[in-house]
Amino acid sequence: xxxxxxxxxxxxxxxxxxxxxxxxxxxxxxxxxxxxxxxxxxxxxxxxxxxxxxxxxxxxxxxxxxxxxxxxxxxxxxxxxxxxxxxxxxxxxxxxxxxxxxxxxxxxxxxxxxxxxxxxxxxxxxxxxxxxxxxxxxxxxxxxxxxxxxxxxxxxxxxxxxxxxxxxxxxxxxxxxxxxxxxxxxxxxxxxxxxxxxxxxxxxxxxxxxxxxxxxxxxxxxxxxxxxxxxxxxxxxxxxxxxxxxxxxxxxxxxxxxxxxxxxxxxxxxxxxxxxxxxxxxxxxxxxxxxxxxxxxxxxxxxxxxxxx
Amino acid sequence: xxxxxxxxxxxxxxxxxxxxxxxxxxxxxxxxxxxxxxxxxxxxxxxxxxxxxxxxxxxxxxxxxxxxxxxxxxxxxxxxxxxxxxxxxxxxxxxxxxxxxxxxxxxxxxxxxxxxxxxxxxxxxxxxxxxxxxxxxxxxxxxxxxxxxxxxxxxxxxxxxxxxxxxxxxxxxxxxxxxxxxxxxxxxxxxxxxxxxxxxxxxxxxxxxxxxxxxxxxxxxxxxxxxxxxxxxxxxxxxxxxxxxxxxxxxxxxxxxxxxxxxxxxxxxxxxxxxxxxxxxxxxxxxxxxxxxxxxxxxxxxxxxxxxxxxxxxxxxxxxxxxxxxxxxxxxxxxxxxxxxxxxxxxxxxxxxxxxxxxxxxxxxxxxxxxxxxxxxxxxxxxxxxxxxxxxxxxxxxxxxxxxxxxxxxxxxxxxxxxxxxxxxxxxxxxxxxxxxxxxxxxxxxxxxxxxxxxxxxxxxxxxxxxxxxxxxxxxxxxxxxxxxxxxxxxxxxxxxxxxxxxxxxxxxxxxxxxxxxxxxxxxxxxxxx
Numbered sequence: 001x002x003x004x005x006x007x008x009x010x011x012x013x014x015x016x017x018x019x020x021x022x023x024x025x026x027x028x029x030x031x032x033x034x035x036x037x038x039x040x041x042x043x044x045x046x047x048x049x050x051x052x053x054x055x056x057x058x059x060x061x062x063x064x065x066x067x068x069x070x071x072x073x074x075x076x077x078x079x080x081x082x083x084x085x086x087x088x089x090x091x092x093x094x095x096x097x098x099x100x101x102x103x104x105x106x107x108x109x110x111x112x113x114x115x116x117x118x119x120x121x122x123x124x125x126x127x128x129x130x131x132x133x134x135x136x137x138x139x140x141x142x143x144x145x146x147x148x149x150x151x152x153x154x155x156x157x158x159x160x161x162x163x164x165x166x167x168x169x170x171x172x173x174x175x176x177x178x179x180x181x182x183x184x185x186x187x188x189x190x191x192x193x194x195x196x197x198x199x200x201x202x203x204x205x206x207x208x209x210x211x212x213x214x215x216x217x218x219x220x221x222x223x224x225x226x227x228x229x230x231x232x233x234x235x236x237x238x239x240x241x242x243x244x245x246x247x248x249x250x251x252x253x254x255x256x257x258x259x260x261x262x263x264x265x266x267x268x269x270x271x272x273x274x275x276x277x278x279x280x281x282x283x284x285x286x287x288x289x290x291x292x293x294x295x296x297x298x299x300x301x302x303x304x305x306x307x308x309x
Numbered sequence: 310x311x312x313x314x315x316x317x318x319x320x321x322x323x324x325x326x327x328x329x330x331x332x333x334x335x336x337x338x339x340x341x342x343x344x345x346x347x348x349x350x351x352x353x354x355x356x357x358x359x360x361x362x363x364x365x366x367x368x369x370x371x372x373x374x375x376x377x378x379x380x381x382x383x384x385x386x387x388x389x390x391x392x393x394x395x396x397x398x399x400x401x402x403x404x405x406x407x408x409x410x411x412x413x414x415x416x417x418x419x420x421x422x423x424x425x426x427x428x429x430x431x432x433x434x435x436x437x438x439x440x441x442x443x444x445x446x447x448x449x450x451x452x453x454x455x456x457x458x459x460x461x462x463x464x465x466x467x468x469x470x471x472x473x474x475x476x477x478x479x480x481x482x483x484x485x486x487x488x489x490x491x492x493x494x495x496x497x498x499x500x501x502x503x504x505x506x507x508x509x510x511x512x513x514x515x516x517x518x519x520x521x522x523x524x525x526x527x528x529x530x531x532x533x534x535x536x537x538x539x540x541x542x543x544x545x546x547x548x549x550x551x552x553x554x555x556x557x558x559x560x561x562x563x564x565x566x567x568x569x570x571x572x573x574x575x576x577x578x579x580x581x582x583x584x585x586x587x588x589x590x591x592x593x594x595x596x597x598x599x600x601x602x603x604x605x606x607x608x609x610x611x612x613x614x615x616x617x618x619x620x621x622x623x624x625x626x627x628x629x630x631x632x633x634x635x636x637x638x639x640x641x642x643x644x645x646x647x648x649x650x651x652x653x654x655x656x657x658x659x660x661x662x663x664x665x666x667x668x669x670x671x672x673x674x675x676x677x678x679x680x681x682x683x684x685x686x687x688x689x690x691x692x693x694x695x696x697x698x699x700x701x702x703x704x705x706x707x708x709x710x711x712x713x714x715x716x717x718x719x720x721x722x723x724x725x726x727x728x729x730x731x732x733x734x735x736x737x738x739x740x741x742x743x744x745x746x747x748x749x750x751x752x753x754x755x756x757x758x759x760x761x762x763x764x765x766x767x768x769x770x771x772x773x774x775x776x777x778x779x780x781x782x783x784x785x786x787x788x789x790x791x792x793x794x795x796x797x798x799x800x801x802x803x804x805x806x807x808x809x810x811x812x813x814x815x816x817x818x819x820x821x822x823x824x825x826x827x828x829x830x831x832x833x834x835x836x837x838x839x
Contacts, residue, residue: 032719035455036759040383041722041735042750044459045759051455083375083382085513086529094529150560157568165564166556168531252558255565257373257530261557265372270719 034270103243109182118193140187166255237293369571373555376513395498395518484780521834547837579637600810617675624668680708726759766803
């Protein structure tokens, strides 16, 4: 198992090299001169050229990329933002805690809502509860986050004045954004839990368990649920990884300074080193979350554990 | 079995708790850096109106500052913060009049040289006294900056001369009449040499000025905290703390104003005007600013090399409708290249107005009776896209089939600089309030392309007038030259003169003493709560 984890972590190195190369290439060939964007339409060409020189943008592609990799590997320096002149690492580190909190709360809410409803729906397929929860889940999946967020703000911040509408200082600030994120993930998790459970409860061994005269709650919770969990965990992991990449719309609506907004702003302003650092960071967190999910599998299903060598 | 499952569940729980836990620890650090006396404002907990000792002014704007080093950026959100921290040699007040700032007085010694007398006893936030050497240091550093080099560009770096601690002489390479107005630009805030040298690359996050507020802390992407500078040389600021929050979502910013999360919200959107106006707890401030939005023609490309076609299009677009529909009545249709707040702007120019018959006549005269095909470029700015769409429809009236091409901002700036476009929509802010800033780069034939003249417009008489007004020391001569140039530009129509902008800010009703500067960077030192 340890070897397996170590191997997976080592695999991150080629992943990072590949990601950095792809991102660098894409940013390099995206039309729009970073220096011109930074200086705006009113700056004279001479100033733009001077800034291009300062930033090393006039060097050929491979020299720029080589310099980036060399700095990152040899000096552990991801460079400074073209725009704020802050170290890229600081830019991301300053925002990641907010994103992590938001994503964790969101996923927690999603799991707490989604898994139980999915189980109940599956055990009472086509019942009123099932139908209602599936419709609600469908609405949850389809409802755009920004719209739901605004509705929540209007209700809880303006009309009822219970919760603040933006910022991220106290737990009160986190409720609305976490609910906004959590409910849409919850809908996906509900549907996944339900379909996975439905598949499992039709298996022979469930029929056997029932035939033995086992209590229904034991059949569901011990025999069925564990086997149904694998795809559910996958979805939860994907959702969590995805949210760690930043929930741009939710962050914007609630005025949260997170990784998502940083990335969007940086892409718009062609702040290449921040985009580069940010994508690498997201790729690594995503890989680590995936690894975590794979490890979780082995707890759920001992057969899988034996494959991790 | 059951045990395993419990283990799994608890693992999941621990994982989420750890994630939440370590998250909150990390963010507490920057908060803890704030001085303990800063009251943390939680809008819901403390109703602003019932709080007897409210001494923190919270302002919301649409983006975070980029850097508080005035030489490292030239963007509005940063200027709005820098304005509170730094001061310039010359002030430009809300009526756009130039008045003494850090310089008590100035005299023009010859056509190239000005002498500035500095106010004595002015302290920087780090305790250093303002000396002429700081001014020299600032100017030389600004000349090196690619962000604001063009604002000080006319100055001759070799001829910045410190006469004594409080006297400095500054010369330009060529006569440059708008120089004093350039010294009032927020980018020309005077820096302290020692502070800049000590902070090195991190100066942008550790600004030191002479202004009424000093910098306290910056939570990256979120907010900047300022505190009243008690040793300020002028009238001290009325509130003790200022927090400038980054609320990029326009709706959120208005909602924060409504719910009391901010005391002042900048850049209220036209669609929110009614909401703010109708709310008795809020006040909406509306003032014409220095910006203009225009639809430009590529005047070197057929058929736009024909002045008749350009005029015809000016007649066929109904600007009143555009202002009503796109800007929901905010701002005004423009009649020429400069807005009303710019000095020597020619407000006698006649708007083209909506006149289809005249447009058809001109098209016929130009030989384009049956119209032609063209493209209108715009970036993904909602209002510009709306203008493009309306223009597309109205152009059909004279047989012009226009395709709207939405181009990403970076590519847009590149493409229009290279002259790849037919028609395009852009804006300009004459931030110094001097017509030189608003005309030279946009219409002088030496400025084609990236320098600003993206219509590639050339007119010898306009060049001559702009050159003349740039160097003349006589305001009357300058005014006459600019007015004539604007008349020619209006008649030759390299632009469709579209919209003069308006600054909209909303304040809570208990906020007093706030007024807007046409350039958009509003002073906060006079603001207080009632």
